[in-house]
Amino acid sequence: MNLAETLRQSFYRWALRGRAPEAVPIVLTRHRVFVLPTRAGMAYAGSLVVMLVGAINYSLSLGHAFVFLLAGLGIATILATFRNLAQLRITPGRAEPVFAGEHALFGLVLHNPRPGERPCLRIWAGNGAHLVMDVPGKDCAEARLPVPAIRRGWLNLPRVTLETTYPLGLVRAWAYAAPALACLVYPQPARQAPPLPLGSGDHQGGLRRAGGSDDFAGLRSHQPADPLQHVAWKAAARHPDGELLTKMFAGESTETLWLAWDALPPGLDEEARLSLLARWVCDAHGAGLIWGLRLPGRTLAPASGEAHYHHCLQALALHGQD
Incomplete structure (x- = not known):
């Protein structure tokens, strides 16, 4: 100085x-x-x-x-x-x-x-x-x-x-x-990230609704693991960006995801891992899924909603800091 x-x-x-x-x-x-x-x-x-x-x-x-x-x-x-x-x-x-x-x-x-x-x-x-x-x-x-x-x-x-x-x-x-x-x-979400690890969770506690399986409940963003017969093609055609949307039904069971630090590609530094996890958290929240977060020395139980979304992002933002 x-x-x-x-x-x-x-x-x-x-x-x-x-x-x-x-x-x-x-x-x-x-x-x-x-x-x-x-x-x-x-x-x-x-x-x-x-x-x-x-x-x-x-x-x-x-x-x-x-x-x-x-x-x-x-x-x-x-x-x-x-x-x-x-x-x-x-x-x-x-x-x-x-x-x-x-x-x-x-x-x-x-x-x-x-x-x-x-x-x-x-x-x-x-x-x-x-x-x-x-x-x-x-x-x-x-x-x-x-x-x-x-x-x-x-x-x-x-x-x-x-x-x-x-x-x-x-x-x-x-x-x-x-x-x-x-x-x-919060960490900046990665612009390019692997798809959500939809096969890494379990179905325990993942049942979101218990109504009939034929009752239409709304639309959400399409995920790679969603069946093609559930894609709302007409809604996608009307969407200005052509984004695919998936139909949700009242009896649909949702898998509980685990967004884990160890599930990320090897060879990434700490900030790159946090950026990828932030992208996964945003995608899981936007899709209306139930997810948990596993970080070194800390685990956040599976949940959903706005409060859980910000709680996970806060954990990523303060990771490794006093």
């Missing part, structure tokens, strides 16, 4: 007025809001100096009055810009799990205790995209900050920057915040 980066990180720690992550709610007190002129503000100040020199040189009384009027407007702008950010309260919201390679969306709630609106606030986290939002008076607004999710596991919210140049763009006021908020990043 070079000297410039060291000084920059030291300034960030000093600007936060404490250790990160911060206790909530985070209040942007007057000691945490910094103000500096923008390029337009510096050009504005330079123009005032030139106008003042001209008014003095030609003894223009109206010139002096005009310069002092514009200078007072600039000073009032400093206060207005500072007040647009000061005393803003920040609380963390939610961050839904995402897959690696996507953007995690961190929710931050901005509370405005004043009756006046706070317009044109820019907010971003780390090197993510900037959001521009208004916070109504005596109300709150939620910002959804996008952050690239590169690796699986827990992704902590980077340092958040808030700034404003309202109302005239002559002054920039900004502040930093570091709320405690994390997003769970």
